[in-house]
Amino acid sequence: MVHPGHWGVRARVERFSEPALLLLLRERPAHGYELLEALPALTGESRVDMGNLYRVLRALEEDGLVTSRWEAGEPGPAKRIYELTTEGKRLLDEWAAALRRSRDRIDTFLERHEGR
Amino acid sequence: MVHPGHWGVRARVERFSEPALLLLLRERPAHGYELLEALPALTGESRVDMGNLYRVLRALEEDGLVTSRWEAGEPGPAKRIYELTTEGKRLLDEWAAALRRSRDRIDTFLERHEGR
DNA sequence: GATTACATGTGTGTTTTACATGTAGGTGGG
DNA sequence: CCCACCTACATGTAAAACACACATGTAATC
Numbered sequence: 001m002v003h004p005g006h007w008g009v010r011a012r013v014e015r016f017s018e019p020a021l022l023l024l025l026r027e028r029p030a031h032g033y034e035l036l037e038a039l040p041a042l043t044g045e046s047r048v049d050m051g052n053l054y055r056v057l058r059a060l061e062e063d064g065l066v067t068s069r070w071e072a073g074e075p076g077p078a079k080r081i082y083e084l085t086t087e088g089k090r091l092l093d094e095w096a097a098a099l100r101r102s103r104d105r106i107d108t109f110l111e112r113h114e115g116r
Numbered sequence: 117m118v119h120p121g122h123w124g125v126r127a128r129v130e131r132f133s134e135p136a137l138l139l140l141l142r143e144r145p146a147h148g149y150e151l152l153e154a155l156p157a158l159t160g161e162s163r164v165d166m167g168n169l170y171r172v173l174r175a176l177e178e179d180g181l182v183t184s185r186w187e188a189g190e191p192g193p194a195k196r197i198y199e200l201t202t203e204g205k206r207l208l209d210e211w212a213a214a215l216r217r218s219r220d221r222i223d224t225f226l227e228r229h230e231g232r
Numbered sequence: 233g234a235t236t237a238c239a240t241g242t243g244t245g246t247t248t249t250a251c252a253t254g255t256a257g258g259t260g261g262g
Numbered sequence: 263c264c265c266a267c268c269t270a271c272a273t274g275t276a277a278a279a280c281a282c283a284c285a286t287g288t289a290a291t292c
Contacts, residue, residue, distance in 0.1 A: 007179065007207060011214035012130045013222065014248075014279095019125075023229055033270050042228075044221045049250060054272055063123065077257045077270045091123060096229045098127035099222050105160045106129065106219045112158075113139055113212045130248095130279070149239050165281060170241055193239045193288045 013102060017048055018056055019095035022088060025066060031079035032057060057082060065091055129218060133164055134172055135211035138204060141182060147195035148173060173198060181207055 020042040024035055032054055039048045060066045065088035072078045084092070136158040140151055148170055155164045176182045181204035187195045200208070 007181070009135075009207070009211050009214045010130070011132075011135075011211065011218040012249095013218065014126070014128045014130055016127075016221075019127075020225065023225065031270075032272095036270095042221075042225060044217070050271080051251085051253095051273075052249065054270095058272090065123070075258070076268085079270070091125070092229070095125050095127065096226060098125045099226060101160070102127040102129065103219050103222045103226070105132075105158075106215050106222075109136065109139065109158060110212060110215060110219070113208070147239075148241090152239095166240080167242075167282085167284095168280065174241095191289075192237090195239070 013099070016043055017053065019092060019099065021053070021056065021060075022065075022084060022092040022095065025082055025084040026089060026092060029081050029083040031071070031081050033079070035082075060088065063087075129215070132159055133169065134176075135208060135215065137169075137172065137176075138181075138200060138208040138211065141198055141200040142205060142208060145197050145199040147187070147197050149195075151198075176204070179203075 017039060020039055021035060023042065024030060024038050030038070032050075035057075036048055036050060036053055039053075040046060057066065057068075061068055061082070064085055066082045066084055068080050068082045070078050071081045133155060136155055137151060139158065140146060140154050146154070148166075151173075152164055152166060152169055155169075156162060173182065173184075177184055177198070180201055182198045182200055184196050184198045187197045
């Protein structure tokens with residue numbers, strides 16, 4: 001976004017949907033589409049990109065941070081249910097720690113901005 | 117960073133060096149190298165990339181958010197001194213507002229993470 | 233006069249994010 | 263029954279942001 005005379009500012013945290021995802025999954029197992037609908041409440045974005053969401057979920061699974069199983073039978077297309085592993089919970093805690101540091105940095109900035 | 121079994125988390129705010137830059141310039145005009153040394157205290161990063169810093173400065177200037185003048189005479193190489201414009205100050209305030217929202221989102225996340 | 237430090241840049245590849253599109257089963261209407 | 267639409271999962275690709283490496287010139291200092 002640097003240069004088109006536009007300069008829209010959002011102050012997004014990089015890959016914030018990732019810890020949000022992990023937090024939702026710690027609360028209870030869920031399938032992708034469900035997470036897609038629950039995420040905006042946490043991220044503040046109006047919507048989250050599906051493509052990236054599923055990619056992150058698969059990558060998380062590859063590294064053993066979540067597990068998944070196919071849930072058939074119910075009406076509608078088969079759902080892939082994701083569940084957080086112990087490793088995944090550890091990652092979530094790392095994210096929380098990093099986010100705490102990030103928040104403190106923002107606070108420092110804001111205090112300095114108000115002029116103190 | 118998604119996929120190589122690595123999952124390093126930093127929770128950086130996107131383009132955070134930009135508002136940091138503007139804040140420093142509001143405090144007083146400065147040249148690039150000076151900003152480079154002052155930035156880590158605000159951003160929390162060990163160092164800031166020069167290339168990107170100068171690119172951001174030029175882009176800001178292109179859009180009238182900062183102005184610059186060459187300062188010769190003094191010992192050492194000529195310095196390009198950057199100064200914040202009124203437009204630039206307005207942008208800084210927008211950033212501050214966005215950062216406040218971002219901090220509140222993080223707080224919401226953290227509270228939900230502690231389980232409340 | 234070679235080396236080091238200051239100061240300003242450019243070039244290029246990687247990572248992250250956004251946008252567009254594709255597949256496929258189930259549901260309800262005409 | 264077949265067409266439109268919804269749910270659910272997935273890939274392709276391009277733009278944005280970022281990091282790493284390199285290039286240039288001036289001046290102090292050894």
